[in-house]
Amino acid sequence: MIVKLKPGSDQKQIQRLMRWIKEQGLEIEYSEGSTYTILGLIGDTATIDANLIQAMEIVESVVRIQDPFKKVNRMFHPADTVIELPGGAKIGGGHFAVMAGPCSVESEEQIIAVAKSVKAAGATILRGGAFKPRTSPYAFQGMGADGIELLLKAKEATGLPIVSEIMDISQLPYFEDIDILQVGARNMQNFTLLKEVGRLNKPVLLKRGLSATYQELLMSAEYIMANGNSRVILCERGIRTFETGTRNTLDITAIPYLKEKTHLPVVVDPSHAAGMHRMVKPLSLASVAAGCDGLLIEVHNDPEHALCDGPQSLKPGSFDELAGQLFKLRALMETVA
Incomplete structure (x- = not known):
């Protein structure tokens, strides 16, 4: 699951969201660029309510990823690794x-x-x-x-x-x-x-x-x-x-x-x-x-x-x-x- 945050999102709200995600037993792959911030959720996300996350003020979009690879996935990390x-x-x-x-x-x-x-x-x-x-x-x-x-x-x-x-x-x-x-x-x-x-x-x-x-x-x-x-x-x-x-x-x-x-x-x-x-x-x-x-x-x-x-x-x-x-x-x- 990919959670894309809105530009300029409040850091305290981001930290609260990340704490909640980890409390669900998930790992987070954090990726930040000049125009985006992405939280890649790794683990069993089947029980996570995407609509609940989407309703948060700081969240721009939520997308479920079907690929079994996560950390190597470009959707988790849009910028090229150097x-x-x-x-x-x-x-x-x-x-x-x-x-x-x-x-x-x-x-x-x-x-x-x-x-x-x-x-x-x-x-x-x-x-x-x-x-x-x-x-x-x-x-x-x-x-x-x-x-x-x-x-x-x-x-x-x-x-x-x-x-x-x-x-x-x-x-x-x-x-x-x-x-x-x-x-x-x-x-x-x-x-x-x-x-x-x-x-x-x-x-x-x-x-x-x-x-x-x-x-x-x-x-x-x-x-x-x-x-x-x-x-x-x-x-x-x-x-x-x-x-x-x-x-x-x-x-x-x-x-x-x-x-x-x-x-x-x-x-x-x-x-x-x-x-x-x-x-x-x-x-x-x-x-x-x-x-x-x-x-x-x-x-x-x-x-x-x-x-x-x-x-x-x-x-x-x-x-x-x-x-x-x-x-x-x-x-x-x-x-x-």
Whole structure:
């Protein structure tokens, strides 16, 4: 249920209304903008008399919400959420971020070289995997804690904040200095992990599951926010369809749909979507044109010998060229929005 208050409402009356709502066993999601004040009621509102609330002098309107997700719902929070990172990088609310780096950290030389090159091209966040969920138990699983240490060295060398994937709550101690925790597609409905990262004061990049619906993705984000962490970024990374020509199928529709339904930033991973480096450019440009808040792009200085996902990785030179095109398109989109 959404209670929209009239502009200039008396604060004492607002506080009385909020106390009464809480006495009914409900939680309140308070949202205030320059032209609105909204009380989002969370809990079982079936017994709440909407007409009784509507009759109050300070209430402009009361609307019952059928969506099962509340805290992520744009109706509860009309303004875009903006995620701010150390160093000034921002995602959402008109701020566009490019996150780039190798699928997996392999050596100090590799990660620092790639970090410097993507920063020079305009990336504002370094991506890199230390713990890798792989389909095969015999495939390279990442460097683990040693990989985290190398990421932190790259951060020290470039000043770029880091996004890296966490697979299990037991790994949390290693991520204390990582700026954005990535919850991967395979863990999108790992509710124990979602609750745990929800208790942290740290941004979480939540990837859409391989066959997840929009509502399932939003409900997973709700788990994180319901536990206190409002700094969530949604990521469309391609879904499994009947098509076998590409690794996955990038769902461009997810961008405008999610931005209509939620206030959270929406970013896209074009590298995992197609699984082929030659597809990264067109998918990236299409995502920007569709209104995404950022991109997650894999870059490797020697993709032919990469230990993980080499075929979908761009070389630094190709990424530099693409980045220039992305920023030009982004500027153009702002003129026609």
